[in-house]
Amino acid sequence: MAGARGRRPPPSAVAIVSPYDLTARYARRGETRWRGFLAHVTETCDPDAPSVITDVTTTKALPGILANLDHRNLLSKEHFVDGGYLSVALKQRVAREHGVGLVGPIRAKSARQSRKGTVLHRDAITINWDAKEVTCPQGNVSRWW
Structure with a gap:
């Protein structure tokens, strides 16, 4: 979508959307x-322990959150996130x-080819994790993992 004089607006990661708060x-x-912020809340989810909030931020989330948790020695083996991340x-x-x-969940592709339906859906590909093979809809098997 073109803006004034045919120029595209800047990406949302750098666009100024409020003269009152540049972030x-x-x-x-x-x-x-x-327009504004997303609140990112990180909490524990051990079924044998109480849930504890370990981080809250409104910045570009995941890399900063994990760096904060790492700095405080609170990283877990797995970090559960929604499809936006x-x-x-x-x-x-x-x-x-x-x-x-x-x-x-891996987020859906939003590329032009995906919107036009000219790319394969992930369910069309068969992954055999044990054999470390991927098979396409035409039956071709990957040569390396």
């Missing part, structure tokens, strides 16, 4: 959209930098 951003969850690249980064496994 406020555009946000969206499903069909709900607003998770991507394969982020899973790899968090595992590499913090030794933490991210758990949650």
